[in-house]
Amino acid sequence: MNAPLRYVSTRGASPAASLGEAIAAGLAPDGGLYVPESLPRLDPAAFDPHGTLADTAATLLAPFFAGDTLAGDLPAICAEALDFATPLRPLASPPGAHVLELFHGPTAAFKDVGARFLAACLRRLPRRDPRPLTILVATSGDTGAAVAAAFHRQPGVRVVILYPDGRVSPRQAHQLGCFGDNVRALRVAGRFDDCQRMVKAALNDAAVQAAVPLSSANSISLGRLLPQMSYYAHATLQWRRVHGGPLNLIVPTGNLGNALAALWVRELGLPIGEVQLACNANATLPDYFAGDAYRPREAVATLANAMDVGAPSNFERLRWTFPDEHALRQRLHAHSVADADIRQVVARHAREHGELLCPHTATAMHRLERLCVGGDTAAWTVVATAHPAKFESVVEPLAGHPVPVPAALAAMLARPASADPLAASDEALHAWLLARSAAAA
Ligand SMILES: *Cc1c(COP(=O)(O)O)cnc(C)c1O
Numbered sequence: 077m078n079a080p081l082r083y084v085s086t087r088g089a090s091p092a093a094s095l096g097e098a099i100a101a102g103l104a105p106d107g108g109l110y111v112p113e114s115l116p117r118l119d120p121a122a123f124d125p126h127g128t129l130a131d132t133a134a135t136l137l138a139p140f141f142a143g144d145t146l147a148g149d150l151p152a153i154c155a156e157a158l159d160f161a162t163p164l165r166p167l168a169s170p171p172g173a174h175v176l177e178l179f180h181g182p183t184a185a186f187k188d189v190g191a192r193f194l195a196a197c198l199r200r201l202p203r204r205d206p207r208p209l210t211i212l213v214a215t216s217g218d219t220g221a222a223v224a225a226a227f228h229r230q231p232g233v234r235v236v237i238l239y240p241d242g243r244v245s246p247r248q249a250h251q252l253g254c255f256g257d258n259v260r261a262l263r264v265a266g267r268f269d270d271c272q273r274m275v276k277a278a279l280n281d282a283a284v285q286a287a288v289p290l291s292s293a294n295s296i297s298l299g300r301l302l303p304q305m306s307y308y309a310h311a312t313l314q315w316r317r318v319h320g321g322p323l324n325l326i327v328p329t330g331n332l333g334n335a336l337a338a339l340w341v342r343e344l345g346l347p348i349g350e351v352q353l354a355c356n357a358n359a360t361l362p363d364y365f366a367g368d369a370y371r372p373r374e375a376v377a378t379l380a381n382a383m384d385v386g387a388p389s390n391f392e393r394l395r396w397t398f399p400d401e402h403a404l405r406q407r408l409h410a411h412s413v414a415d416a417d418i419r420q421v422v423a424r425h426a427r428e429h430g431e432l433l434c435p436h437t438a439t440a441m442h443r444l445e446r447l448c449v450g451g452d453t454a455a456w457t458v459v460a461t462a463h464p465a466k467f468e469s470v471v472e473p474l475a476g477h478p479v480p481v482p483a484a485l486a487a488m489l490a491r492p493a494s495a496d497p498l499a500a501s502d503e504a505l506h507a508w509l510l511a512r513s514a515a516a517a
Contacts, residue, residue: 080143083110083298086392095144099197099299102292103279109389110298111396112140118344123313129162130154132313133306136344140302149200154306157192162307164314164457168429170448172455176311176325179434182484183251184463185382186334187222189307190300195226197299198233198291205289210234210509212278213293214271216330217244217382218462221251221488223293224259235259235293238271238505241497243377243384245467251485253493261493262508266500267375269386277502284506288513294331296389304337305344311457312347319455322349326443327459328436329353329361329410330383332390334461339397339408350454352447353410354439356380356418361388361410379415379435379470382462411446413439419474421445426475432464434471 083098084090087108093101098110116139123135133154141147160180167173181188203209211233213223220237227235237252241263244252252261264271272294278284279292293300308325315323325348327335335353342348355361356378364370372387398404421438425431433441437460444456464471465481472479481489498504 081116081140082113084113085109086111086396095141095298096146096197096201099146099194099297100201100203100291102294102297103276107276107280109296109392111393115340115343115397116140118346120313120316120346123309125313125317128158129306129310130158132310133158133303136306136309136341137302145202146197146200153193153196153200154303157196157303158189158306160188162189162310164311167458168431170444173444174455174457175437175460176307176457177460178307179460179463180482181222182225183218183221183488184466184482184485185218185222186304186307186459186461187218187300188225189303190297190333191219191222191226191293193303194293194297194299195223195230199230203232207289208232208234210236210288210290211293212236212238212275212290214238214268214275215244215252216240216268216271216384217248218466219294219382220261221248224252224255224261228255228259229257233258236509237261238264238274238498239495240268240271241265243267243381245381245469247466247468247485247489248381249495250493251466251488253495254488254491256491260512261495262498262505263495264498264500267377267386268384269375270500272387272389274500274502274505278505278509281502281506284509288509290509294389301333301337301390301393304334305341308338308341308348309344309346312341315457316347322347324349324351324454324456325459326352326354326440326456328380328383328440328461329355330358330385330388332361332388332394334459336390336393336397339394343397351408352443353408354443355410355412356383356436356439357412357414358384358386359412360386361391362412365405365408365410367405379418379467380413380439381435383436383439411443413442417442419470422471423474426471432471432475432479433460434462434464434467436461437464
């Protein structure tokens with residue numbers, strides 16, 4: 077058995093932690109993000125070619141879990157969390173193009189993968205504190221529902237969701253507010269970046285932590301990032317078996333958690349070829365990859381709202397993975413897609429191919445179309461991150477017909493929903509958490 081992999085902070089000023097400790101903590105004590113001391117190398121031949129997504133995940137993640145208290149549970153965690161398909165389907169056009177559908181989980185977005193895996197890990201981690209653990213989650217729309225669904229009615233856990241009021245789709249807002257029981261939704265008078273900052277501040281505040289034991293469930297948590305590698309590993313193995321060669325990906329990108337998982341899978345030695353990042357009008361990453369200095373900024377609202385991020389939190393992990401900035405800019409490309417182009421792509425795909433795309437997936441589809449227009453003949457796979465039914469207010473007018481709603485989403489929409497208003501300040505969240513814990517005590 078290999079020595080256990082240790083986890084360190086991207087900022088280098090926290091002690092090394094075990095996987096279980098890193099997952100329980102969320103953010104490292106120095107404010108950085110946990111990363112493995114080094115990325116292991118995997119042999120593609122180690123995978124069962126006919127295994128399920130959960131089987132692939134258990135093989136892929138074994139070196140990350142080796143020696144940890146969670147190691148023995150890894151196959152069960154994978155089976156419990158990854159119990160839905162992530163199919164790789166051919167697209168009507170261009171020839172060779174595929175779509176990797178990541179939206180067949182309970183809340184109809186890829187965030188279900190990370191949220192369910194994190195929940196399955198946290199359920200098994202020993203806690204010395206008998207008080208309930210509060211999972212704080214900032215969401216630009218999809219994360220909150222996935223985390224709420226993953227922890228709903230789990231004893232000993234409360235979930236508090238912060239979302240930017242008026243900046244999520246009506247169905248997303250309904251989903252966030254429909255759980256009840258141990259889940260509370262806060263609609264924040266601000267942007268997603270405010271929600272994210274407030275969560276980070278609370279997690280770093282010793283006084284708040286002393287009163288209300290907190291953990292995070294944002295894509296900053298390793299427990300979400302690691303399992304997202306599974307569907308890429310699974311798809312590359314399938315691709316190689318059927319088509320040969322590496323899988324080239326276009327990933328709709330906001331906080332950079334999904335795309336980073338694909339890049340890590342490539343670093344592990346599995347056959348991923350090129351990775352392109354498709355962003356919305358929030359151009360922090362496209363500007364950086366065009367050669368500008370990294371300049372985080374306030375997010376602007378777009379149709380692809382789960383990608384309305386001006387300060388992508390996983391950028392620190394990207395820079396840790398690729399310390400040579402020049403090489404990084406050579407290897408990775410990012411493009412910004414305007415709302416007008418998102419609308420055009422959604423309408424055209426519905427009209428010409430009968431394919432319905434969510435606005436996020438449409439950014440990646442737009443990038444594919446630009447590549448084809450530019451004469452690129454590689455076989456690309458567009459990553460589909462949400463079901464179009466979550467964004468019916470955008471998609472239906474463009475498609476000209478209703479979008480069929482998956483059963484799990486329909487059940488959530490049939491329940492009543494509510495959310496508390498909150499000012500966009502760190503103090504307001506602290507006060508809310510303290511008042512609520514006092515009321516519950
Ligand atoms: C969260 C989300 C994204 C962006 O993923 P990141 O990991 O933040 O880059 C894209 N599309 C949808 C539908 C999402 O919910």
